[in-house]
Amino acid sequence: MDRKNNPRNRYSTLDFKWKDEYNTGIAEIDYQHQYFLSSIKRITTVMAEKNEHTYCQRLFMELVYYTKFHFYSEENIMMHLNYAGLKEHQELHRDLIDILTNKINSIDDNIEEYHLFVQFLLKWFVHHSMEEDKKIAPLKEVTGVKPI
Numbered sequence: 001m002d003r004k005n006n007p008r009n010r011y012s013t014l015d016f017k018w019k020d021e022y023n024t025g026i027a028e029i030d031y032q033h034q035y036f037l038s039s040i041k042r043i044t045t046v047m048a049e050k051n052e053h054t055y056c057q058r059l060f061m062e063l064v065y066y067t068k069f070h071f072y073s074e075e076n077i078m079m080h081l082n083y084a085g086l087k088e089h090q091e092l093h094r095d096l097i098d099i100l101t102n103k104i105n106s107i108d109d110n111i112e113e114y115h116l117f118v119q120f121l122l123k124w125f126v127h128h129s130m131e132e133d134k135k136i137a138p139l140k141e142v143t144g145v146k147p148i
């Protein structure tokens with residue numbers, strides 16, 4: 001397989017760099033989002049360099065636990081800010097946890113499958129943080145709440 005067609009090299013086309021537009025304006029959430037992004041990046045690095053399926057599965061499991069923690073934490077901030085859209089937002093979170101959990105249980109050592117899933121996670125993250133999480137930022141000003 002030549003370099004261009006090798007799925008391992010396609011990871012380099014994914015952009016994991018933190019961008020200003022990802023900022024929600026709430027430091028605690030932004031910090032956790034940065035960690036989320038770097039956790040996905042780490043999985044792709046391991047896949048590209050070592051291809052250790054068991055280790056990758058464990059890293060994915062770590063990502064599931066971290067995502068659960070992050071969602072819980074973010075929802076608590078939303079609750080603290082009296083965000084009216086909390087229930088709907090919790091459903092979006094629950095949907096991703098379901099997808100993640102199902103995927104972890106079914107993923108095999110197919111690198112293409114990992115690649116597609118990482119792509120999906122990256123897209124989900126960009127859309128969710130920019131379109132959904134940002135909705136609570138104005139509340140911080142209204143209530144005068146300054147998480148961290």
Ligand SMILES: [Fe+2]
Nearest residue numbers: 074128132133
């Ligand atoms: Fe969220």
